Structure formats: C-alpha cells, structure tokens
Amino acid sequence: MGNTRREEILEAAMDLFAEHGYRGASLDQIAERVGLTRQGLLHYFPSKKKLLIALLGRREELNREHLVADHLAEKDWPTQVAEAVAFDREHPALARIHTILMAESLTEGHPAREYFRDHQRTVREHITRRLSERYGDRLPSGLSTQAAAAALLALIEGLQQQWLLDLDQTDHPEVMRSVWSVLLGPTTP
Amino acid sequence: MGNTRREEILEAAMDLFAEHGYRGASLDQIAERVGLTRQGLLHYFPSKKKLLIALLGRREELNREHLVADHLAEKDWPTQVAEAVAFDREHPALARIHTILMAESLTEGHPAREYFRDHQRTVREHITRRLSERYGDRLPSGLSTQAAAAALLALIEGLQQQWLLDLDQTDHPEVMRSVWSVLLGPTTP
Numbered sequence: 001m002g003n004t005r006r007e008e009i010l011e012a013a014m015d016l017f018a019e020h021g022y023r024g025a026s027l028d029q030i031a032e033r034v035g036l037t038r039q040g041l042l043h044y045f046p047s048k049k050k051l052l053i054a055l056l057g058r059r060e061e062l063n064r065e066h067l068v069a070d071h072l073a074e075k076d077w078p079t080q081v082a083e084a085v086a087f088d089r090e091h092p093a094l095a096r097i098h099t100i101l102m103a104e105s106l107t108e109g110h111p112a113r114e115y116f117r118d119h120q121r122t123v124r125e126h127i128t129r130r131l132s133e134r135y136g137d138r139l140p141s142g143l144s145t146q147a148a149a150a151a152l153l154a155l156i157e158g159l160q161q162q163w164l165l166d167l168d169q170t171d172h173p174e175v176m177r178s179v180w181s182v183l184l185g186p187t188t189p
Numbered sequence: 190m191g192n193t194r195r196e197e198i199l200e201a202a203m204d205l206f207a208e209h210g211y212r213g214a215s216l217d218q219i220a221e222r223v224g225l226t227r228q229g230l231l232h233y234f235p236s237k238k239k240l241l242i243a244l245l246g247r248r249e250e251l252n253r254e255h256l257v258a259d260h261l262a263e264k265d266w267p268t269q270v271a272e273a274v275a276f277d278r279e280h281p282a283l284a285r286i287h288t289i290l291m292a293e294s295l296t297e298g299h300p301a302r303e304y305f306r307d308h309q310r311t312v313r314e315h316i317t318r319r320l321s322e323r324y325g326d327r328l329p330s331g332l333s334t335q336a337a338a339a340a341l342l343a344l345i346e347g348l349q350q351q352w353l354l355d356l357d358q359t360d361h362p363e364v365m366r367s368v369w370s371v372l373l374g375p376t377t378p
Contacts, residue, residue, distance in 0.1 A: 019297045023213055096295055103292030106285055106353050108208045117354045124351075141371045147364045154347025154364075161346055162313075162339065164295050165306045175336045175343075182330045183371055 006044050008034045013055050018096045021104050022052055022112070049111040056101070056115055059094055077184065081152065082177035088160055089173070095160050102157075124149050141185030148183055155179060195233050197223045199244050207285045210293050211241055211301070238300040245290070245304055248283055266373065270341065271366035277349055278362070284349050291346075313338050330374030337372055344368060 012033040016025035027048050031041040045051035075083075088095040105112040127149035131139065139148055159172045201222040205214035216237050220230040234240035264272075277284040294301040316338035320328065328337055348361045 018295075021210065021212065021293060021296050023210065024296065100292050100295055102350065102354070103289050104210060106207075106289050107210050107213065113354075120351060120354055143367055143371050146360070147367050150348065150351065150360070150364045151344060151368045154351060155340060155343050156347070157350055158343025158345070158347035159339065161291065162309060162343060165291070165302075165309055171335070171339070175339045178332055178336050179340045179372065182332050182374075183368065185371075 005034070009036075009041060009044055009051070010055050010058055013051055014059075014093055014097050017052075017055070018093055018100060021100055022048075022110070023104065023107075027051075052101075052112055053115065055097075056112060056119075059098060060119070062091070062094060078177045078181040081156075081180050082173040085156065085159060085176045086173040089163065092164070092167075096164055099157070099161055099164055120153070124153055127152055139183065139185050141183055143183055143185070151183060152180065194223070198225075198230060198233055198240070199247055202240055202244050203248075203282055203286050206241075206244070207282055207289060210289055211237075211299070212293065212296075216240075241290075241301055242304065244286070245301060245308075248287060249308070251280070251283060267366045267370040270345075270369045271362040274345065274348060274365045275362040278352065281353070281356075285353055288346070288350055288353055309342070313342055316341055328372065328374050330372055332372055332374070340372060341369065 009030065012030050013025070016030055016033065019025065027041060028038050030051070031038045034041070045054060101112055102116050104110060105116045128145050131145040131148055135145060138144055143151075155176060159176060163169055163172050198219065201219050202214070205219055205222065208214070216230060217227055219240070220227045223230070234243060290301055291305050293299060294305045317334050320334040320337055324334065327333055332340075344365060348365060352358055352361050
C-alpha cells in the first residue's frame with residue numbers, strides 16, 4: 001500500500017512539474033491531486049527537494065535500459081538508439097519532465113543541478129567505455145570515441161527537445177538511426 | 190538615450206531570467222536593477238511578455254550570423270559550426286537564457302512556446318536549404334539533407350546544454366567540428 005501511494009505521489013509530481021516546472025508547482029498542489037494533506041505527503045517525502053530527487057531516480061530507472069544499448073549482439077547499435085528515441089516518444093511526460101528540469105537546474109541554487117551534471121558525466125563515460133570496448137580509440141568513421149559519446153548524448157537530448165517543441169515532427173527515430181550509422185562508420189554491421 | 194535604457198533593461202532581464210527563469214523573475218526585480226520604477230519600466234516594455242519577446246529577438250540578432258554559415262566559400266563548414274559553438278562559450282549568459290527559456294516554454298501556457306517552435310522550424314528549414322543547394326538531396330556521407338539539418342540543430346542545442354551543466358568540459362567546439370565533418374562525408378573540402 002505504502003508503495004502504491006508513493007508511486008501515486010511521484011506520478012502527480014511528474015505531471016505537475018511537467019506542467020509548471022519544479023519551482024512553479026507546490027507541494028500543496030501535489031498533495032491535493034492525490035487526496036492527501038501537505039502533512040500526509042510529507043510523511044512519504046520529507047521535503048519537496050527529496051521528492052524531486054526520488055522522481056529523478058525513478059525516471060532514470062525507467063529509462064536506463066533504453067538509453068544505452070546493453071545487448072549489442074542482438075541488434076545493431078543504430079537500430080537500438082533509434083528505439084531509445086522512439087521509447088521517449090511513447091513516454092512524453094517522462095521526456096518533458098527531463099528536458100524541463102534539466103534546463104531549470106541551470107538557474108541559481110536549483111536542487112537538481114548536481115544531479116544532472118553527475119548524471120551527464122556518468123552517461124557520457126558509460127557510452128565512451130562501450131564504444132572503446134568495441135572499437136578502441138576511434139570508430140571506423142575516424143571519430144574519437146570521446147567525441148562520439150558526447151555527440152550521441154547531444155543528439156538524444158537535442159532531438160527530444162525538437163520533438164517536444166513540435167510534436168507534429170515524426171522523423172526523429174529515423175534521424176537518430178541514420179545519423180548514428182554515419183557516425184559509427186562504414187564497417188558497422 | 191531611449192535606446193540605451195532599452196538595452197539596459199534587456200540586459201537586466203537576460204541576467205534575471207537566466208538566474209531564475211522567466212516565471213521566477215519579476216518585473217519589479219528587473220526595474221530595480223536598472224533603477225526604474227515598475228511604471229518606468231512599463232514605459233519601455235508594456236508587459237513582461239513583450240519584454241520576453243524583445244529579448245528573444247535581441248538574442249537572435251546577436252546569434253544569427255553565427256548559427257548558420259553565410260560565407261561558405263571562405264571557410265569550410267565544419268570549422269564554421271565549431272566557431273558557432275565557440276561563440277556560445279564566449280557568451281554564456283546568452284547561451285544559458287536560450288536553454289532555460291526554451292525548456293521552460295514546454296510548461297503549460299508559456300508565452301514563448303510558439304516563438305521557439307517557429308524559430309526551430311525556420312532554422313531547420315534554412316539549414317536544409319543550404320545543404321540542398323550545395324549537395325542535392327543527400328550529403329556525400331549518404332545522409333539525407335533533412336536528417337543532417339535536424340542533427341546539426343540537435344548537436345548545437347545538446348552540446349550547449351552539456352557545456353552549461355558542466356563548464357569544466359572544454360571540448361565541445363572540437364566535438365562539433367569532427368562530428369560535422371563525418372556527417373558531411375569524405376568529399377568535403
């Protein structure tokens with residue numbers, strides 16, 4: 001029961017942060033949406049900041065297996081990154097909260113700033129390592145694994161942002177697939 | 190004189206929006222920073238929304254010649270896009286306000302939503318046209334001009350965001366140059 005209620009609160013927080021940003025949404029609004037008092041909500045999450053951090057962790061859990069390929073043998077990598085982009089399209093609330101909170105974290109004294117910086121470093125290093133294991137220092141295209149990792153992360157974030165701004169555009173998974181194919185280079189299976 | 194005061198107000202608004210977001214900064218704070226009353230400020234910009242739109246236009250003016258290459262003959266394109274990324278690094282306030290406001294515009298009822306969507310469409314179409322004029326439907330790498338335009342825009346936004354989150358990273362101009370070289374393809378001068 002406690003778990004279900006926690007999930008409900010996280011879901012309400014996700015919706016309200018996506019609608020108004022972290023700073024624009026209040027604990028009272030979140031409590032009201034799940035039929036709790038503010039005190040009742042604080043029993044599950046002792047502060048708004050703690051709720052934010054829990055929510056970011058939850059989002060990461062949901063996304064983890066999709067962001068970076070973990071079964072390279074099964075599908076070619078360009079198809080996998082295209083599927084990761086397509087996954088975001090099926091979960092627009094998650095995608096939106098990520099883009100909004102990451103940018104909001106650039107404002108002064110935002111509680112999620114460190115989280116996003118560390119998260120970005122971790123993902124970039126992870127992609128670099130996966131690329132190095134497979135290709136060494138350079139991809140078949142000639143691109144360094146470091147540059148390719150930064151580019152992959154930038155493409156994921158940037159294409160997501162383009163789509164969120166303009167939901168009519170539907171070509172982002174295919175853009176991701178074809179761009180990543182070129183960046184890997186001609187000898188990719 | 191009127192123009193100087195307008196510039197001062199725009200600069201103060203840029204700083205305060207970058208610190209607190211559009212919604213987090215008040216007209217009173219902006220007025221105070223330039224030594225005006227709220228009424229005095231409203232004489233130059235009749236609403237907070239009008240001030241935001243003017244600021245976005247100003248930013249666009251400052252950035253325009255750097256975002257997309259206009260003298261292809263003079264320098265190769267990868268060097269030019271690297272210089273555009275380097276330009277952002279010399280103007281962190283501009284870069285920050287852009288990333289923060291674009292993401293904040295995804296929240297409900299934000300006054301800059303339409304601006305960013307239209308701006309993105311315009312830039313994407315402009316890059317596509319420039320690429321088509323030079324290469325036809327496909328770049329020498331085999332990538333379609335449409336996909337390349339979406340990717341270039343995503344890389345500019347995504348790399349900027351990575352850098353803003355983690356100012357210690359210094360390799361983004363070089364990442365941009367090398368990635369764009371690979372995306373264009375082997376026959377690029």
